[in-house]
Amino acid sequence: MLSSLAISGAGVESFDFRFSSGVLTPNDILDSATTPPGRYVWEVARRTLAACPDADAVVVANPILPIRGSRLVKLALAGGPLPCPAVLTDEGTFPIAYILPRRLLEEGLGRFLCLLSVSRSAADAQLLSRLTGGGFVPRRPTPLRAIGTLPESTPQGYVLGDNLEAWLVQCVNAVTLMRKRDDWRDLPFAAHHPGHAGDVLFFSLASRLVGDEHLAFQSQVVCRAYLDIFHDCGNRLAPIVLDIPPAPRNTDVGDGQYFIDSLAHLPPGVAEETFIVFSRYSKAYAKSPFNLIDHARFSLGDPVATFADTLYGRPPPLPHHTAASQAAPLAPGAPLKVLMQLTGGWDLKTYPAKERRVLIRALTDLGCAVTVIDLPDAAADGATVVTAGSTVALKALLADHHVFLSVDSFPLHFASQVLGHPTVAIFGCTAPGNSDAPRRAGYRLPAPALPCGPCGCLDYCPVLMIRECTNQPRPAQLVAAILDVAAEVYGAGTGVAPGLGDAA
């Protein structure tokens, strides 16, 4: 829950907003995992002031705390007239709400609220002080007992732990920069979202979808290992290249810790002229039903306020829109060439060994030519094994195949969302709604059906305690989807019907 108070001469009006679970109304705000809590302070303030044109100031509750509007009223009004700007704290010093003057947003400084620490009132007061002219910003205690130790994760989906440190570091760095530079209002904002491959793709596509009037960022910190993806996906932000390896895929190094460590490796001069905003995962993304591209759009400043604004409501045009135009033509009688990516970013995404053998053999029996990326043992079942270490290599492979089948991994998103290649998507332990493509001709998603997904586990099934996910589509479903896509894109004579007839 997110709450606010509009303060006007006529009195106080309270508002309750929600992290949306699927409905987008003026009171439901898109639940974005790649967004630091401060972005919600900005969004809530913006919506509250829009709803109350007469309000001079707005009180916005700290997004990581579950504060209802009714509670916020009691806390804020307990100590007499409200100073503005100010930071309200618990009985100690933990920030529980921010009092912001309307002019802060009217002057176009709302995006700086993304830099709030939401855990240190002194740092946040310093930031507000800079944003409102450099005067003293008081921290006013409320009767709320001390917040105390926060949990590792909250029911609202926030992952705290080392993210708290990351938010604090971005705030302190911003205050330092504002002190040093009189022209701080004009300095660029950079989204720190350096990896991984799929995430860079989502951010890149998002940057293209955010309108100029909303785009609050000018650059993005990206690992050199993913720079080709950054460019090939048409990212409109300027890259700030990070010359260190991406964070490991396990949880050994958290996103927050990686953010802090990576700041020392930024190119010279960047820290002195850029506000760096932590834009990796502040929340557990699977808790939100929305596509990660919409998560990223919200992070970059787009309110994504209605369903029509979402990726599914307004699918972006593909660069070369005809689905078949990217692939080799399919001559009559020639075999259907199917490319497969059956391993993903973590073990549980991998399509199970037994099923993939059935899948490859069935397609081969039907007369298809099967190529599998990075899976040597697939050769035993009649597949050709290849590697695709770069987007150039992947593009070349796709151009040589008619249909692509992939688990939820970068190659799937690149083929379906960037190239518009005929694609069948496999989702099992992850939620399709978080990262699949909008519906279009030449795209199929045999959707997983089990309520256990998304489980959030990396290497074992928490229900069956095995190392495979049973929420994957059956081989027969995938074969059918592949033939279905082929028939749709290349016409009825896909060259597999005789084989199917023999097998049947």
Added chain:
Amino acid sequence: MIPPLSLLVLAFFDARFQSGPLGQACGGGDPWARALDAYPARRHHSPLLQPGKALGRYDLADAASAGRVVAVARATGIGGFVLDCHRVGDQYLTGAECLDAWCDDDFGLAFRWTPPAGPATAADVAALMAAITGFSTLLADGRQVLVVNEPYRLPDPAGTVALLRQAADAAGLRGLYLVATAAEARGGLLDAGFDALLDPGPAQWRSCKPAELLNGYTFLQAEAGQADGGMFDDTIMTYAHFVNSRMVDRPSRGKVLPRVVLDYADWPDHPQGGATLLASTSPTLYRRFLAGALTYVAQHFPEDERLVFIDSWNHWRQRSQIEPTTQFGSTVLDETANGIRQGGYVALTRVGEPTPGRSPGVDYDAIAALCRQIEDELSLSA
């Protein structure tokens, strides 16, 4: 342009919580005390929960109380209640009159009928029609929804269906949308004239294996009084397995509407053992179960027939209620609302996707046969 998605979530509702005619016919006194007066006899029996202060121990005969119940259900995103038809003498009572004043086009009533043993008679069916006519009813495919519970009790399903439709016409109804409680479309119920099927309840259909299969040693222990013998008498299913089993490979079961269950424990009505219990229930899994069910019907059912049933709104004695409780507040109700919103959103994102398995150019049966054959070959060679 966003196409409209007519998804309807219904909840089974016990209308006996009232001092009105239905309450009197069911024994009078305090219906809440009757429902909640049960104490666990085994260590694996979870105690019944208590109504929370949001709705409390309401009396549906009090119009304001009934209005509050409907208002809370509406706010959650539920589109109507399914009321049981209770046979009392030669007539049926439903309690619909208490709720009807609060219903309109956005919130309506459906009914569930458990046929008597033996063939249904014209008089019986006429009494049923009299009981369900005249209210703001829920429509599917333009017809009033009637759930037929335990259809296997019908000696002649087709004859009963014909009788029901005839009686509906005579009663002036715009037709009946008949839903039979059955797990899959292999028993001829759809051929008999039912419009759709509905997943049976946990006690009627154990769709997954019991959680604990005790071995001989434990059996001897129990017999010797060293372990709880109740573990042998009751069927305990892990909730995660249960919800997965309800959704796995669903299309192969045919036109079966989902029944979403939060919890289930019928031990109060099985004091001597034989109860069915769900263990390790989880509001999060329940939300996903509900959202998944909505997405499923959106993709597989024709418009106007996209119904999902929640079991239940207030079956407190079976611990399956989603109403606010003293112990957990409105957590479950909030998850219900979240599940409905999430399911609706995901369904919207899939608009335009072809219904799986319905492409004319692909022979699904032949592909499935081929894959089975390869699976067998691989199993033999392993």
